[in-house]
Structure formats: structure tokens, C-alpha cells
Amino acid sequence: MEESYKKLIDGNRVFAMSKKFEDPEYFKKLSLGQRPEYLWIGCSDSRVPANEVTNTESGQIFVHRNIANLVVNTDMNMLSVLEYAVKVLKVKHIIVCGHYGCGGVHAAFSNELHGFVDNWLVNIKNVYHKYKKDLDVIADNEKKIDRLTEFNVIEQVRNLAKTTIVQQEWKERELHVHGWVYGINSGLITDLCVIHDGQDDIEQIFRYNI
Ligand SMILES: [Zn+2]
Incomplete structure (x- = not known):
């Protein structure tokens, strides 16, 4: 336990030194602010x-993470991150990225009780019920869960589009919203091509291509 904890501090020293070696001004530049x-x-x-999975550096991506990448419109944490990213940082793209082999989606798919987290995962159960017809025709359980993972991302993108923060921003500027799925076993991201252009009718601005 002690050793594994120390490993992180040692790793940090290696990180700091190598970054400074590559660019002596690296941290000085980062300390000036984020964009x-x-x-x-x-x-x-x-x-x-x-x-890591996008091969980007510190300062390039503003990040919010939760179990199964959900966008719940009563989640003050997510809404605060979203508002800051959109209103203050003026990000150009918002990406909801799910992943195959997601423990959260697996747990939601099962009928077992897992504890408090089940209250959170009910959002995925709702996605399942919405797409039940499409999912029930898939015989293989793993494939079914993969598909549920994709539908979950699509629904979270839709939830994102419905937030007042995104809706207001769309009245003023271009803001792109994307739905991706990352493959843990391949290291590759698939763009689900959930196209958004910020037009008036939410239902019309979605075009599914999966
Ligand atoms: Zn996951």
C-alpha cells in the first residue's frame, strides 16, 4: 500500500522533469491559464x-467524468462544469464519450442490486426501455450491451442538447456536440455521428448513423 502510493509521487517527478526537458517553459505557459x-x-x-486516448496535453481538454458518462439535468456537478466550459472557456466541441466494456452499463443491464449506484444507473435502465425493441432482437448478450452503450451515448448527447446552457449558447454561436464510443480492447474511438447543428427543433437536429 505504502509502495503503490509512493509510486505516484515518483511518477510525478519523472513527468515534471521530462516535460521541462522537452520544453523549459512548459509549466510556465500552463500557469498563465487554460484555453x-x-x-x-x-x-x-x-x-x-x-x-491519453486522444494524445493530447494538459490544458487541451476540460473534463467531467462520472459512472457511465451520464448527462443528468439535475446533476449540479455536471451542470456547473458545462456552464463554465461553455460560457467562460467557450469550448467549441462537447464530447460525450462512452466505452465498450463499461461496468456501469453492465450493472444497469443486470437485475442484481449493487447499492446506491443503482439510483444513478436507473438512467441507463431508462435508455434500455426506450430502445427495447432494437435491443431485444440482438441475441448475443455482449453485443446487446455494446449496442446499449451506443444508445446510452446518443441519449446523453440528447440530454446535453436539452440543457438550457447549450440551448442558450446555440442562439449565440456555433457549438458542436458529439457522441463517441471508445474501445478498451482496440484503443480506438468510434464517432457515432450524432450530428448537431443547433437548430430549433431538438428532435430534428439528430441524425443517427449507427
Ligand atoms: Zn464505464
């Missing part, structure tokens, strides 16, 4: 770190 172009809403899963 990220992207807001990432992803899963808390330790295998899906936003910067």
Missing part, C-alpha cells in the same frame, strides 16, 4: 483517460 477547445464528458473508468 481548451473541448469539453469531455466521459466515464470514471480508469482505462479511459481523456488526454
